Amino acid sequence: MRLYLSSFRNGNKPEELLKLIGDGRRTAVIFNAVDFKSKADRAADYAAEAERLKSIGLEPTEIDLRHYFGKSDELKKTLSNYDLIWVRGGNVFVLRRAFKQSCADTVIKELLANDTVAYGGYSAGVDILQPHLHGIELVDPPEVVPEDYDAEIIWECLDLLPYCVAPHYKSDHPESADVDKVVAYYIENHVPFIALHDGEAIVIEGTNQSVVG
Numbered sequence: 669m670r671l672y673l674s675s676f677r678n679g680n681k682p683e684e685l686l687k688l689i690g691d692g693r694r695t696a697v698i699f700n701a702v703d704f705k706s707k708a709d710r711a712a713d714y715a716a717e718a719e720r721l722k723s724i725g726l727e728p729t730e731i732d733l734r735h736y737f738g739k740s741d742e743l744k745k746t747l748s749n750y751d752l753i754w755v756r757g758g759n760v761f762v763l764r765r766a767f768k769q770s771c772a773d774t775v776i777k778e779l780l781a782n783d784t785v786a787y788g789g790y791s792a793g794v795d796i797l798q799p800h801l802h803g804i805e806l807v808d809p810p811e812v813v814p815e816d817y818d819a820e821i822i823w824e825c826l827d828l829l830p831y832c833v834a835p836h837y838k839s840d841h842p843e844s845a846d847v848d849k850v851v852a853y854y855i856e857n858h859v860p861f862i863a864l865h866d867g868e869a870i871v872i873e874g875t876n877q878s879v880v881g
Contacts, residue, residue: 669828670786671872673794675835675864676757680881682724684871685752688786692751695721696731696785700766701758701792703734703814717756726752733770734816740771747775750785757791757835760801761810764822767796773826780828791835794870797828803853807846831860839866 672685679685699714714730721728729750736743747753753776755763767773779785787797795804801823810821834851836844847863854861862870868881 669780669783669872669874671780671797671828672786672788672869673797673833673864673872674788674790674869674881675794675837675839676790676841676866678720678724679790679869680867681869681871684869684880685786685788686725688788688871688873689751692786693725693727694750695726695728695752695754696747696750697721697728698733698753698755698763698766698772698789698793699730699758700733701756701760701763703762703766703817704759704812713756721754726754728754733766733772736770736772737816738769740775743770743772744775744778747779748784752786752788753779755787755789755793755796757789757793759808759812760792760795760804761808761821762812762814762817763792763796764801764825765813765817765820767826768822769818777826777828794833794835794864795825797826798832799827799829800824800832803832803850803857803859806849806853807843831862833870834861834863835866837863837865841866 670688718728813819836847
C-alpha cells in the first residue's frame with residue numbers, strides 16, 4: 669500500500685509523492701468533498717487543484733463519483749487505468765457518502781491492497797481512510813447533503829489507518845481553531861491520532877511510515 673497523506677494541498681514534500689508512483693503520472697482526481705458548492709465555485713476550485721497537480725508533473729483527470737453511483741464495476745475499471753488516486757479535502761461526511769454510493773470505499777481498498785495504484789490526498793481525503801469520523805463533526809457539519817446524495821450520516825470509514833488524523837493542526841488555516849477541539853476530543857476519548865501541520869504529510873509504503881515536511 670502506497671499512501672501520501674497531506675495536511676493541505678500538495679504539502680511541502682511532493683517529491684515524496686512522486687517517489688511512490690515512479691514513472692507513472694496519470695492521476696484520477698476525486699473532488700466530491702466539495703459537491704455542496706455551486707457549479708461555478710466547484711469548477712474554479714478544480715481548475716486551481718489541477719494546476720497545482722500539474723505543477724509537480726502529474727496528469728490530472730477528474731473522476732466524479734456521482735457518475736458511478738451504483739456502478740462499482742465501471743468505477744473499478746476506470747480507476748484501474750490510473751497510477752494515482754488523489755482525493756481533495758472539503759466536507760468529509762459528503763465525501764464518505766460519495767464513497768459509499770459509488771462503492772469507491774471497497775474499490776479503492778481492493779486496488780490499494782493489490783498495489784494497483786497509489787493514493788494521495790489531503791484533509792478530508794486523508795480522514796476518509798481512518799477508522800471513524802467521530803470528532804470530525806466539530807469541524808465539518810455532517811448534515812450537509814448535496815443533491816442526489818443519501819441523507820444518512822456514515823460514521824465508519826475505510827479503516828486503512830490504525831489511527832485518526834487531525835489535519836491543519838496549529839496552522840494558518842480557517843479550520844485550525846476547530847481542529848484544536850478535535851484533538852481535545854481524541855485525547856479525552858483515548859482515540860489514537862496523528863496531528864499534522866499544514867505542509868506535513870504522512871508517507872506510507874508497505875510497512876514503512878514517516879511524517880515529512
